[in-house]
Amino acid sequence: MPELPEVETARRGIAPYLEGQRIKKVIVRDSRLRWPIPDELPALMKGKVIATVTRRAKYLLLALPKGTTIMHLGMSGSLRIIDAKEPALLHDHVDIVLTSGKALRFTDPRRFGCVLWEPGKPEQHKLLAHLGPEPLGNDFDGERLFQCSRKRKAPVKTFIMDNKVVVGVGNIYANEALFAAGIRPDRQAGAISRQRYQLLADQIKQVLAKAIEQGGTTLKDFVGGDGKPGYFKQELKVYGRGDQPCTSCKKSLIEIRLGQRSTVFCNSCQS
């Protein structure tokens, strides 16, 4: 469940159970994630107190005294706070067990996620070092999109999903933001005006912020278990709605593929 709003929702859900808590042990049942979980990770974390739980892009960062645990949920990962003695199921790869009796359980059927260790500052890690600005921060705006896009021929949707341009815009919200901004996803990035990029940046921020707001509902799923997917589905205007009527003009939405990703737009509302 990993677009940025869900990662942020997960962060908010788990942080109160983790911050200030001491790690009793770390159980690794399967270290074969996108990158192997370091063998030494459990020993590095054991006995330490988690200072903070923060987020950079779609990475979650657990700040420990002498380093940071970096987690990513990939396509199918999820995190839950559980009672430490709850039996593990097939894809429950990691438990971070706390002395409080709770545990953070990392589950990921497809194993595209990761759990890594960075002994220095988290932003020094190879995966974090070259990321673009946070979409909801002040460093991201239409001017940046405009400047970064000059001479670029890739479709604008691919462009805004490029982590070096801006982080955290996944397939769902790329589709949604482009619809909200009235821009065709297959338009060349370099051929879009400054004014339209200002609109697009605003819509990216708005769509993500709204989804995070609604993510509050999901918080239960992450904390309590018993997760039900698709909590904000009713808000989606185009994603997953190919061939269905445009919510604005009622014409049939078009579904194409850009960069191997499903792309949906309205041929009359977006240009």
Added chain:
DNA sequence: ATAATCACCTGCTCGC
């Protein structure tokens, strides 16, 4: 440097 493709995995849905 940029763009397109591949790759990593499991699970689910669809059409035959």
Added chain:
DNA sequence: TGCGAGCAGGTGATTA
């Protein structure tokens, strides 16, 4: 009912 094909919220690596 069974089975292969295709697709799924991500993104680094590889290839032109």
